[in-house]
Amino acid sequence: MQTYTHWTALARGAWRLGGDGQFRRVHLGHQSVIDLARGREPLGIITFEPHPREVFAPDAAPFRLMNAEAREHRLAKLGVERLYELPFNRDLAGMDPETFAREVLAEGLGVAHVTVGGDFRFGKGRAAGTTELIALGRELGFDVTVAPLLHIDGIEVLDQHPQGAGRGRVRDAAKMLGHLHRIEGEVMHGDKRGRDLGFPTANMSVARLHLPKLGVYAVKVDVLTGPHAGAYLGAASLGVRPMFGENAPNLETFLFDFEGDLYGQHLSVALVDYLRPEMKFDGLPALMKQMAADCETAREILRSA
Incomplete structure (x- = not known):
């Protein structure tokens, strides 16, 4: 086009x-x-x-x-x-x-x-x-x-926020859109905390976007450019990272069964289902345990989807 x-x-x-x-x-x-x-x-x-x-x-x-x-x-x-x-x-x-x-x-x-x-x-x-x-x-x-x-x-059907997405009901939003709600953009360098926790994420800016409900989602990911271009499944966190005192929202996506460098590449992240809101944990072990549980839940949802 x-x-x-x-x-x-x-x-x-x-x-x-x-x-x-x-x-x-x-x-x-x-x-x-x-x-x-x-x-x-x-x-x-x-x-x-x-x-x-x-x-x-x-x-x-x-x-x-x-x-x-x-x-x-x-x-x-x-x-x-x-x-x-x-x-x-x-x-x-x-x-x-x-x-x-x-x-x-x-x-x-x-x-x-x-x-x-x-x-x-x-x-x-x-x-x-x-x-x-x-x-x-x-x-x-x-x-x-x-x-x-x-x-x-x-x-x-109006040009407003997808029906239900603001409350985490992304499946209702998809009925209005005719497709899954997607966030697209370039993968940026972050603080690499996810890598240290065993869940390396692709970080994307959501600046100037009116966002659906913040929290953790099961997602489908299209890598649009680069040597790893293709379709993947994963889990993503959309929010302000309360564990680390951040306040500017971004999207952090963990691709299942993926190894490689995505910096500078363009991703399209489709929100399939809402898992839970953002949470602040007592420490990193509790956070890592929850991240592992989120990934397992996301895998189950995506298998049925």
Whole structure:
């Protein structure tokens, strides 16, 4: 999949826009709209980067549910050929609906067909919706398809935190997403405490992400780059490491039956099931005993999963 951080004239094709042109994550609602856009090539996605909230509220608490790398990988799996990340700034935010439709969609991207969700809003102050987009499309030469909002078990699928993930119910979150909730990123050098304890972990930053419930998870891991690329099983701790007085969350993943160096490589860690919350132990022997028990529990869960 090609990723662009600007817009220029290009071959006319089918494009999909999010509810506000934003993808905090990729859920079944997005997937249903993408499916409606299939059959008109190239199949592309239009989103904003940075997220509008980062422009208007830069000091707000983390709210992204997946980073740009995870978003791109997920969209590629759905068959998206082009991802356009429109550079969001106050000038773009200030465009009235007609200017946005003309300068960005019709002239800039050269769209022939646009598919949007039923809650789509655009233009300064979210002034316009699907009715206005359809009218502007007729005037400017592109068609518009509006996808109905998706409900699962009576709950509307929205671009918010995966249902249940904030309470550790990642299987419920997967029902809304259509896939396991994943955290992706580069393996960083850490303090190597896990290695000393007999559980060497791959450490990843979760900065600027709105996180599911902190604690220990059974996980499936895809090593995306390097000589050890492949699929693995493991256990991961998402949290602040209270045993050691840390306060910045990170993700530490122990890969079962693995030997090798993963520093600098990119991992995709899928949260399969929640095992327990973070705990502070009386000493390292108690911590090591619990880590061994966590790994055994995770192995049992992953065997059945």
